[in-house]
Amino acid sequence: MTIIAIDFGTSNTVVCTVDPVTQTPRTLRFNAISRGFETPGGQVFVVPTLVYVQKDNSLVFGEKVRSQRLGFSQPERFFQAFKRDLAADFQPPPRQIDGNSYSAESVAKLFIQEIWQQLAQEKLQPTQVIFTVPVGAFERYLDWFRDIAQNLGVPEVQIVDESTAAALGYAVKRPGSVILVVDFGGGTLDLSLVRTVAAKGGQKVLKAEVIAKSDAYVGGVDIDVWIVDNYLRQINSSREEVKEIGWQNLLEVAERLKIQLSTAPEAKESWFDDENFIAHDLNLNREELEEILENQQLLEQLRQALDEVVAVAYTKGVGKTDIELVALVGGSCLIPAVQQLIISYFGKSRVKLGRPFEAIAHGALMLPDLVEVEDYLQHGYAIRLWEPQMKTYSYFPLFEKGSKYPCQRDELLTLQVALDGQREIRLDIGEVADISQAEVTFDSQGRMTSSQLEHQSQYRSLESHHEQVCVAHLDPPGHTGIDRVEVFFEVNRGRVLLATVKDLVTGRVLVEKGAIAKLQ
Known part of the structure; x- marks a missing residue:
């Protein structure tokens, strides 16, 4: 083995x-x-x-x-x-x-x-x-x-x-x-x-x-960017001015400065501006690095x-x-x-x-x-619902953050179709999390930049393309006003959200412990 x-x-x-x-x-x-x-x-x-x-x-x-x-x-x-x-x-x-x-x-x-x-x-x-x-x-x-x-x-x-x-x-x-x-x-x-x-x-x-x-x-990749941004402000320059090769050079220099400061109180590196044919010295000490980290929260x-x-x-x-x-x-x-x-x-x-x-x-x-x-669970699981009158989303919780897993949802979820003749029941199921992250943006060439830390709540669909998950294929088609399927949710030892789906009209089990993200 x-x-x-x-x-x-x-x-x-x-x-x-x-x-x-x-x-x-x-x-x-x-x-x-x-x-x-x-x-x-x-x-x-x-x-x-x-x-x-x-x-x-x-x-x-x-x-x-x-x-x-x-x-x-x-x-x-x-x-x-x-x-x-x-x-x-x-x-x-x-x-x-x-x-x-x-x-x-x-x-x-x-x-x-x-x-x-x-x-x-x-x-x-x-x-x-x-x-x-x-x-x-x-x-x-x-x-x-x-x-x-x-x-x-x-x-x-x-x-x-x-x-x-x-x-x-x-x-x-x-x-x-x-x-x-x-x-x-x-x-x-x-x-x-x-x-x-x-x-x-x-x-x-x-x-x-x-x-x-x-x-x-x-x-660490954010810290490197912050060090470079701080340096460019000091010399009244910008990423656009130093161009992409200069930016990559500076990121490498910033990483070396950061590593040097783990063992020395001061660090010094040089870089060559290929666009303007000018050599520069970068100096950074521990106090300055700490100030950068404090300023960026x-x-x-x-x-x-x-x-x-x-x-x-x-x-x-x-x-x-x-x-x-x-x-x-x-x-x-x-x-x-x-x-x-x-x-x-x-x-x-x-x-x-x-x-x-x-x-x-x-x-x-x-x-x-x-x-x-x-x-x-570090994140909760929920169903996202669109409220047309309020023009906003609401969330129906399945499992709360902090729930020990493996775990099961005590109550079955009973669903009806929205339209007569409907052949599928789809749900927008995902994870709800409180996120702290450096704000990430991308330029036209897909290059990442980051700035100060932001704190926000996020909902992230389990389906990679942010589509609703099909939890049931209906045969015969559904009719409004009639309870059609029961869904039993659980989280297994591998932290995978599973669903067991029973058709209340035919009595058939449509899905047995199926992974939600793979029900499509």
Whole structure:
């Protein structure tokens, strides 16, 4: 049995397996596409989440794209941060390159397929794959991974929240502990508070309970943009003036400055303006970076996320002092201002910077050792209804945020047709969530920009094209005024919303535990 865990990240992707000799997690290194990082715990290997389309339509992935700086020659052929685009409700328009169309979804699929080919070259044939996803991931995003696994012929697939996976990695070795993971990566900020329950004698973990979690769609890629925007304001310039190649250069410089400031109080880099043939020096210190993060409300968002987790935990009988370990993972946790804020919140003795790049994937490999992970819904499920008189939407709740799953809806939903002769009953079913994210906009070429954090409520249909889901095909056709179908809703252990539909006229069960997003 070969288990592979894939932490598909906005900036970097980590792939690992269980070493057959030591039975411990082992991060895989793919010579063609991996990059080494030096960390306090030693060198780790990641695959930069980058894709470049060459003129002959062949593709370049990972470290080859970064080291050869392919994105700077023809930026329109360069794809980055497509994981976050894939998870977004409104994706940028597909790019047309040499007569072929490339969307965030298709590029992400090509990237995962390349990972799969690299596994084959390593003579690894996975029997089980564990994908990690952001805490706030919507079901459509999870369905995409399930479909990918099916297309790749994976016999078994599991999906787990990224920060929860990291928490399991720490907690499984400490049965009975309460551990908080703050996962701050390239695209998202995720927090999970997990408690493990040991079997009698403390030999094996029987259950892991997710007590509280919080999330925001903001990460290292936003910070890089903010640093560049701040610099351009200082020199009275703009993205339009430096052009796309200059912008990509500056983003790379900003990332290097950010990394330097994790170990030094000041950082300096140079860049060359190819459009105007002028060399520039960029200087940034920790105080200036902290001011940028405060002005963009990122540190306030982190405080709010910590407050939310502590507040939810308190309602479940877990106090702030009960948290034994606060583990920081993700590259953005290397930022001193982020570390200092968390240390001031919990105290230095409890905060540890563990394995910032590997903790999630390594933790995901602990799932097979657990009999059960008890989790709850970060988003609610609801039916969206149009109110023509008010010219607005209303929502009929199916499951509330915070419901533990697996769960069932106590009441059956009885539906009638709206028109005589109607042959289908369709519903607009989706997830309702409170979202904190950097406002994302796209220009005419599909390039992403981001600005200050915004807080908003969102409804996201389970159907990817925002269409209503057909829950029942009626034969014979329906008649108004007559109860036609009963629908029983439940959420399974994989966090999939299922429906069982019974035709009240014929007595037939039309759908038995069907996944809502796939009922079409």
